Amino acid sequence: MKSIIIQFGGTGDLALKKLYPAYARLLEKGYDFNVLALGRRYADRSEFIKAMINKDESNTITNRLDYLMYDMEDPSAPNILSERLCSLIGEHNEVELIYYLALQPSLYEDAIRQIQQADAAVGCNCTLHKKIVVEKPFGFDLESAQRYNQILETAFTDKEIFRVDHYLGKEFMQNLLVMRFHNDIIRSIWDNRSIESIQIIFDETHGVDQRLGFYERIGVVRDTIQNHIMQIITYLTMNEPATLSSEDIAIEKVKVLRAISPIEDFSMGRYESLGALSGKVVDTPTYAAFKLSVNTYYFAGIPIYVRTGKMQKEAKSLIYVKFKNTTKKVMHDASIHENAVIITIHPELTIDISMNLKEPNTPWKSKPVRFRFNQAETFGANTPEAYEQIVEKILQSDKSLFPSMREIKEAWRIVSPMLDDKHPKEVYPIRTLPRFAAHMADRDKFVWFD
Numbered sequence: 001m002k003s004i005i006i007q008f009g010g011t012g013d014l015a016l017k018k019l020y021p022a023y024a025r026l027l028e029k030g031y032d033f034n035v036l037a038l039g040r041r042y043a044d045r046s047e048f049i050k051a052m053i054n055k056d057e058s059n060t061i062t063n064r065l066d067y068l069m070y071d072m073e074d075p076s077a078p079n080i081l082s083e084r085l086c087s088l089i090g091e092h093n094e095v096e097l098i099y100y101l102a103l104q105p106s107l108y109e110d111a112i113r114q115i116q117q118a119d120a121a122v123g124c125n126c127t128l129h130k131k132i133v134v135e136k137p138f139g140f141d142l143e144s145a146q147r148y149n150q151i152l153e154t155a156f157t158d159k160e161i162f163r164v165d166h167y168l169g170k171e172f173m174q175n176l177l178v179m180r181f182h183n184d185i186i187r188s189i190w191d192n193r194s195i196e197s198i199q200i201i202f203d204e205t206h207g208v209d210q211r212l213g214f215y216e217r218i219g220v221v222r223d224t225i226q227n228h229i230m231q232i233i234t235y236l237t238m239n240e241p242a243t244l245s246s247e248d249i250a251i252e253k254v255k256v257l258r259a260i261s262p263i264e265d266f267s268m269g270r271y272e273s274l275g276a277l278s279g280k281v282v283d284t285p286t287y288a289a290f291k292l293s294v295n296t297y298y299f300a301g302i303p304i305y306v307r308t309g310k311m312q313k314e315a316k317s318l319i320y321v322k323f324k325n326t327t328k329k330v331m332h333d334a335s336i337h338e339n340a341v342i343i344t345i346h347p348e349l350t351i352d353i354s355m356n357l358k359e360p361n362t363p364w365k366s367k368p369v370r371f372r373f374n375q376a377e378t379f380g381a382n383t384p385e386a387y388e389q390i391v392e393k394i395l396q397s398d399k400s401l402f403p404s405m406r407e408i409k410e411a412w413r414i415v416s417p418m419l420d421d422k423h424p425k426e427v428y429p430i431r432t433l434p435r436f437a438a439h440m441a442d443r444d445k446f447v448w449f450d
């Protein structure tokens with residue numbers, strides 16, 4: 001069967017930095033597909049290849065890449081697309097068309113309608129299969145996500161729809177499930193009898209001025225919280241699925257999300273120079289801190305503190321699980337530290353278990369020591385990139401790394417107070433933590449794991 005990926009947003013940042021390198025690796029692995037990139041900014045294929053493909057890269061991908069100048073505003077665009085698809089299909093007997101939408105969410109609705117039009121006009125004497133891939137965020141809010149989905153479902157079955165959250169393609173996410181559900185010792189400590197609190201910290205050093213047109217309508221809530229952070233929370237707190245199949249995992253993830261109330265305890269800010277390059281003030285949130293809890297029997301009462309955003313001093317992604325410290329009371333020794341599990345995603349993937357052990361030459365004095373797993377040292381540095389895993393699953397028609405529509409709907413419900421918030425944002429100098437994050441820690445008497 002011949003597969004053709006029709007890349008909407010084929011000239012964008014995601015395609016350039018993540019998708020084309022992933023396609024190149026998959027082609028080298030032996031997958032067989034062609035890519036038709038759509039975009040407005042290059043007049044023809046040679047201009048597109050010159051700008052988008054690194055000369056040093058193997059020409060495996062270049063040979064498979066075609067380009068079509070495609071402006072969605074142009075009413076004749078779907079016809080132009082169907083004509084090109086017919087010529088790519090040629091004499092093949094069985095063809096799969098994979099429409100990949102790497103566009104800003106406001107364009108989804110039009111794109112889906114155009115795909116329907118183009119798809120209906122593709123005539124060939126062959127067996128046609130189709131798939132559609134949509135990038136996160138799926139929609140702008142709950143209402144638009146439901147609307148987009150209705151439109152999608154008029155043209156595609158749920159099996160044919162892949163809603164991407166590339167975090168599910170990351171090794172650390174998959175490892176969270178294996179760590180939790182392939183280890184009896186973890187099972188017995190992973191609930192509200194033992195865990196005191198959880199912190200999720202995702203700090204980025206870069207800003208968004210280069211992509212302001214896109215980001216100013218998105219902000220931190222749609223960019224990371226509604227999708228990546230909610231997915232991390234489901235992986236941290238779901239009950240054991242019947243199996244690690246996509247259907248069984250999705251059932252448990254939905255239960256977690258339904259047990260989270262809309263987030264009311266939050267603050268947001270934007271970095272001081274946001275918009276400076278374009279000479280306008282933009283009040284889009286680029287940083288947020290919030291607290292929520294998962295109200296299930298096993299996790300109710302554990303505060304989950306999250307802070308995430310842009311233009312921080314240090315790039316840092318970690319999950320800090322702090323355990324209750326009953327020992328210091330039982331042993332009448334306030335110097336005994338709590339135990340913790342620390343999952344670091346960036347700068348490198350490590351999992352630490354912090355335990356107290358005896359410090360030599362002291363009378364019963366303990367010191368916290370770390371037992372560390374380092375992904376690269378143990379398994380080598382060459383774990384596949386998230387997008388390679390995501391695209392591979394799409395090619396294999398395997399939906400195990402894709403959030404279901406029910407999860408997406410619940411996640412929009414949870415973040416809706418943050419989306420509706422009209423308060424002015426705290427303006428924070430670049431490379432500094434917004435004051436509200438420190439206030440939350442002072443108020444709740446915890447220390448961010450910095």
Ligand SMILES: NC(=O)c1ccc[n+]([C@@H]2O[C@H](COP(=O)([O-])OP(=O)(O)OC[C@H]3O[C@@H](n4cnc5c(N)ncnc54)[C@H](OP(=O)(O)O)[C@@H]3O)[C@@H](O)[C@H]2O)c1
Nearest residue numbers: 009010011012013014039040041071072102103135136137
């Ligand atoms: N960038 C990332 O690292 C990243 C990571 C994860 C998810 N995502 C998601 O991927 C999606 C795309 O992000 P991006 O960063 O690639 O955005 P981007 O760099 O702004 O690219 C947008 C793309 O849309 C095309 N486009 C815009 N208006 C169009 C129109 N009227 N007709 C035809 N094409 C049009 C642009 O083509 P021209 O410029 O040629 O006109 C460009 O190829 C978003 O949903 C984002 O959330 C991005």
